[in-house]
Amino acid sequence: MLTTTERAARRARELLREIQAEKFSRRDLARLGLIAGSAFYFRGASLRQALAASSASPRTTPFTERLPIPEPAEEDSSYPYNEADHQYCSSRFPMKKMYHLRVRERKHRFTKDLRSPVWSYGDNFGGPIIDARYGEPFCLHIENDLPSADKHKGFGHPEIAPHLHNFHTASESDGGPWNWIPPKKNPSGKPNFRNHHYCMARAGFTTTKGIPAKWVDPVNGGDLRETLTTLFLHDHRPEFTASNVYKGLVCMVRMFDDDDTGDETTGWQLPSGEYDVPLILADKKFDPDSGELVFNQFANDGYLGDKLTVNGKVQPFMPVKRRKYRFRILNGGPSRFYRLVLRKDGANQPFHQISESGNLLPRTRKNITSLELWVAERADIIIDFKKFKNGDRVYLSSNLVMMEDGRGIDRGKSTHPDSTSNQLLEFRVQGVVEDPSRVPNAFRPLPSVNLNEVVKVREWDFGRKNGMWHINGKLWDPDIDHAPEFLLNPPDKVRRNSAEIWRFRSTSGGWDHPIHVHFEEGIIISENGRQIAPENRYRTDIYRMGGTRRIDEMEVFMRFRDFPDPDYANKSSDNGRYVIHCHNTLHEDHGMMATWNIVP
């Protein structure tokens, strides 16, 4: 049985369609208000709310779906592979294992009555989880089995550019927004697969300059303090990144080593195995009638869904034991930020944060109660459920309000974290098991910030232009790799094995931008002209421009080491070519990206 509200919403929707299909004037609007909104007027709501209700996702019941946990990707080295195609591959880091990712379309159930075609890396929405280990170079063989470009209907473009976010990767394997992989049936007959090679060596493996001996990896070279921990793979097709990722092209990547071992009885003894759980947060919207995923292809500034999903399920639940868990939380975008809190009985519950932006912190942030997570950021947290009782329900919620068009945080507003619409995940505490895991107080220190190494201060200005988004006054040109003038003289040349200060400035007037730099994470040393004290620094690949603290100027210390490989036989012009862009993927798709090159 439909409730009065649902009936009114349905009627509003019908009228809206009718009016959109026909003529539309202020008189029609008034008619719409009088008729469709009337039920809402009785309830004291506005026409605007009546209309918003008419385009909302169908009602769902939270905590009816169990949280799916991605399975580790399976190794499969039966695919063609040529070492000579990859930098530092045959010479130093020959591939030791290969994962195969088949990108395909399938039907996915987000919750009861919400089933939709989605795209995924592998057989499950949100992909498998890719486990890598320092010292074990690996290859991803990515195969595009999506429907052909002239068969697929609706949002998303079946040409894919999978990018391993934040890794110290050779440009040919970076999966940047060039040379995307077409689907199997494509008119030019191009191959529908590509290999990416990852050296699994830490930054600085070609030089020991500035690295104290105790932090040099004795086997592979590189600075142990540059270790990367929680990463993710996502699509990067120019002008379709937002829709392709939204449609499902995202998966988590974990990197282990001799301290963060993946075994809770060794090394740092972080919670491991089934107690090391990735959580991919993504807000979605569903068609009120078909229950399929919808996306606004005409949005330039941001896109917000009205349903919160974790690992592809709308507000799932997760049974947990009374022990410690490590959660690797990713904000999968496209535009929503979160301020995460852990709630029980109306009160915040403390937890520990061990990584920011996917990199282990120098010191664990113990007993924090909230955590901001911008698009593409990852945070590893540890929750100890031991203090809860069997049968307890604990909620991961967000209490951040975003502006309607998704452009950023609505600073003046607050929302109750215990309101159902803000709850992401319900933990159901039941049972106790052995817990040999520990939470170290400290991990590795940060790499030193040595201003004597800096050879250049590079300015990056982020703003709006004619309804699009720009960097340094320019809208990104996806075809730059075919522009002779660019190839001859790239505008932003960074010297290999040098350090720079990158100065970010937002001139877009109060809009929030999670700025992301490929290849290298940096250390923020000043914000709005104020120095960041060394004890408050961290390594990051996302720079929060705007936000509640209204940061419109930031200085970042960055090192650019190792790549391009001087001995790499393939002297193509894209060696050393990377991008910087806004990770609100709507801004990214509408010009807010720039190309820069590392040159010998």
Next chain:
Amino acid sequence: MNRRTLFTGGGGVIAGTVAGSALPGAQAAAGASKPYGIPDIAVVDQDGREYRFYDELIRDRVVLINFFFQSCGDTCPLVTENLRVVQDALAERMDRDIFMYSITLQPHFDRPHILKDYAELWEVKPGWKFLTGEPDEIERLRRALGFASLDPEYDLQLDNHTGILRYGNDRLGRWAATASLGRPAWIIKAVTSIADVA
């Protein structure tokens, strides 16, 4: 100093405000039976011919859409020149399976004869239409096609809508946008990548 051209004519602005707050862009009908909430309004081209925007100009077509105004001195002439290069490069596909629409932001000033002069100035060929219509309806079209900002002050400046070049394939239901001042080589690559395979 940069002269800012604002929307003029109370009607347009008021309708814009009302429609803007009531209709969350195309989102309202995304995925609904009438695709993407593109309104099927009446429009007039530079030759004074009338069309239903969706049924006659968009349905089953591959299109490039931008907004401009005739008196625009800064961006629009550069955009029009850029699109002319695109038109020439797409030569035999124009008016056959790819169409371009430049829609005025000042429909009360840019009447068909003004658009006609403008089109002739830029040597516009068949397949590229300059469109105007009733101000309220063009305003509705602008919002539905995502050439609007929720920031009312930003939205009022006409030049803040001239940098977007929307491209789409209605049959496939696929839409994206690129820079209207982007390199023609990319614009062509972008639009043909979503066009039906010839």
